Amino acid sequence: MGAKIAAIEYALPIREVTNEELSLEYPEWTVEKIFNKTGIRSRHIAGSDETASDLACSAAEKLFALGRARKSDIDFLLYCTQSPDYPLPTTACLIQERLGLPTTCGALDFNLGCSGFVYGLALAKGLVETGSADNVLLLTGETYSKYINAGDRSVRTIFGDAAAATLISGDGATGEAIGPFVYGTDGAGAKNLIVPAGGSRQARDSRTAQEHRDESGCIRSENDLYMNGSEIFTFTLKAVPMAISALYEKSGITAESVDLFVFHQANKFMLDTLRKKCQIPEEKFVITMENIGNTVSSTIPIALKDAEDSGKLKKGMHVLLTGFGVGYSWAACMVEW
Amino acid sequence: MKKSELYANLEVILELEPGTIRGDEELESFADWNSLALISFIAFVDGTLNISLSPQELQRAKTVGDLTNAVRAKIED
Structure with missing residues (x-):
């Protein structure tokens, strides 16, 4: 039985942080300069007692409330996050209980960032097409803001918090509506996007909490998110075009026959550069991050949902998805909408 | 590519008046030489x-000339 994306909904925290607010904190960066460098005007930031799983549950409840899915039909829950509620238990188990999903439902977390949605689709497709599950609820949820030092403008201007809920179901069709996939992993880049302290390798203590100012004037400690933007950029510039070429070869699809390209919404400058390098026409390329920011694993489902709502994404279209970032980890796939 | 084209693009990246760059400037003398400018130059x-x-x-790289040399070295590789 062929797996298909049946529905997507997403949830954003209520609080918005605008470029005007950030510009007051970083006077050397004007409102327009922040927008010109990132393509972002505002981003939503979770409240102090609001977790990624809270957002994920809100997104899932929207899906159920709109009648796009029934709780009793969900037989597998996949939760992609790097912001779990606890080191253990698995947050997906807590979400199963909160959403009231059947206790016969399988549930697991997986820890990926910007590539997570595409990997989640691959896992869901595997579950459905092997007959292991009929209706997979794929949740992506992230609150990077909680890892970000208030003094680190390099990441604070880019990242926003969000969650998305995607239903992947068997549709009885014989054709391949999700896939094929290509994957990539290079752990040599792990140090370039990392929260160094807080896991088993390095516990948080008074030393890791010490803040320092880097050569760009950004302040952070080892308890905070660190991103080497130029290294991430050059990795992306190399890995993504190669992955897309590999996907064309594997799928037999030509660039011209792809109707829409939905890339991880990293930042506008990176997307514009990738679009030109991959020779993708502007009208086939989705950029939808102006009032949301980079929401890590949720950017692709949010972009798909917005593109569908705006009429840019229509039934039957062939869509190329690619996610890339922290790990390094990347993946690309085709989806028939 | 001519040096003048490279300089002209650097001027756009660094938000400088056209014709400002001569080639021997210290990069740190430019207010906008930072990691974002570096990324723009790579792109x-x-x-x-x-x-x-x-x-x-x-x-x-310490000077504009160092940047030019880095590009030239790659062309000659």
Whole structure:
């Protein structure tokens, strides 16, 4: 039985942080300069007692409330996050209980960032097409803001918090509506996007909490998110075009026959550069991050949902998805909408 | 690519008046020389010359001339 994306909904925290607010904190960066460098005007930031799983549950409840899915039909829950509620238990188990999903439902977390949605689709497709599950609820949820030092403008201007809920179901069709996939992993880049302290390798203590100012004037400690933007950029510039070429070869699809390209919404400058390098026409390329920011694993489902709502994404279209970032980890796939 | 084209693009990246760059300027003398400018320069060279420059080698550059040499070295590789 062929797996298909049946529905997507997403949830954003209520609080918005605008470029005007950030510009007051970083006077050397004007409102327009922040927008010109990132393509972002505002981003939503979770409240102090609001977790990624809270957002994920809100997104899932929207899906159920709109009648796009029934709780009793969900037989597998996949939760992609790097912001779990606890080191253990698995947050997906807590979400199963909160959403009231059947206790016969399988549930697991997986820890990926910007590539997570595409990997989640691959896992869901595997579950459905092997007959292991009929209706997979794929949740992506992230609150990077909680890892970000208030003094680190390099990441604070880019990242926003969000969650998305995607239903992947068997549709009885014989054709391949999700896939094929290509994957990539290079752990040599792990140090370039990392929260160094807080896991088993390095516990948080008074030393890791010490803040320092880097050569760009950004302040952070080892308890905070660190991103080497130029290294991430050059990795992306190399890995993504190669992955897309590999996907064309594997799928037999030509660039011209792809109707829409939905890339991880990293930042506008990176997307514009990738679009030109991959020779993708502007009208086939989705950029939808102006009032949301980079929401890590949720950017692709949010972009798909917005593109569908705006009429840019229509039934039957062939869509190329690619996610890339922290790990390094990347993946690309085709989806028939 | 001519040096003048490279300089003209650097002037756009660094938000300088056209004709400002002569080639011997210290990069740190430019207010807008930062990691974002570095990324923009990498993207420009990648897009126009199809050359991949690593951030590490560019971070060692002290002057505009060092940047030019980094690009030239790649062309000659």
